[in-house]
Amino acid sequence: MSFMKLLSEMVRKHNQLDKRVARLETLEFTSYVGGWVEIETITVDTAATIGIITFSDIPQIFLHLAVIISARCDNSTGAAIVRMTFNDDDGANYWYDKHWFYGDTGACVHRCIALFGTLEFANYIDIGDIPGIPFGVGAMYEDLFCSQNLWIPDYRCDEKKTSCHWDNEYVEAPGDEVGPFKYRQFGGGFWHDTDPITKIDFDIPGAGTYAQNSKISLYGIGGTFECY
Numbered sequence: 001m002s003f004m005k006l007l008s009e010m011v012r013k014h015n016q017l018d019k020r021v022a023r024l025e026t027l028e029f030t031s032y033v034g035g036w037v038e039i040e041t042i043t044v045d046t047a048a049t050i051g052i053i054t055f056s057d058i059p060q061i062f063l064h065l066a067v068i069i070s071a072r073c074d075n076s077t078g079a080a081i082v083r084m085t086f087n088d089d090d091g092a093n094y095w096y097d098k099h100w101f102y103g104d105t106g107a108c109v110h111r112c113i114a115l116f117g118t119l120e121f122a123n124y125i126d127i128g129d130i131p132g133i134p135f136g137v138g139a140m141y142e143d144l145f146c147s148q149n150l151w152i153p154d155y156r157c158d159e160k161k162t163s164c165h166w167d168n169e170y171v172e173a174p175g176d177e178v179g180p181f182k183y184r185q186f187g188g189g190f191w192h193d194t195d196p197i198t199k200i201d202f203d204i205p206g207a208g209t210y211a212q213n214s215k216i217s218l219y220g221i222g223g224t225f226e227c228y
Helices: 003-028
Strands: 036-043 052-055 064-070 080-086 094-102 107-112 125-130 147-152 162-172 181-191 200-203 215-221
Touching (some): 094 125, 125 162, 125 181
Antiparallel strands (some): 036 215, 052 200, 064 147, 064 215, 080 200, 094 181, 147 162, 162 181
């Protein structure tokens, strides 16, 4: 990385930290019971450099978490999977299932990690695909981003395992450009742990990176902590 790019990245992170501190100071004195509060939004400013987006030091003052994702993969030959993990736990402590519908026919495909058998637990929760750059596509598909919502209820309760669910919609161009593949995906899973969530990673496996202008926003919902 050149000196100017390194300096630019340092300035960006410094400004991001200043905004985060200001936001947390505001949260401390704000009534947010029942409402949504933006904890942090991370936007990819430079293409093909970031393969993981991380939210750390998540405030333990809300009841639920919500995530809104608008993203695509910058150097994939097709759609890229996004994997979610909590608190730096990359062990076999997750389970998920995933469904998706193709095109106009509404055909449903189902994928899950078997609850019983050799693949009982995974190292992450698969939260769906984001569009990439298939071979031979034209400019029509270059700026397509997914539209995804993710919900994590009761994220700081230490008396039960953490569950989540998500839904995702996007259009992906095939290599022959005959027509786009239309996807509607949804799924859910859980973390086999009862620790409160303080950090969330959204990772594209392998060499994939987030495209420029990809954006993930983390929200806190409610301000009354009750564990059911």
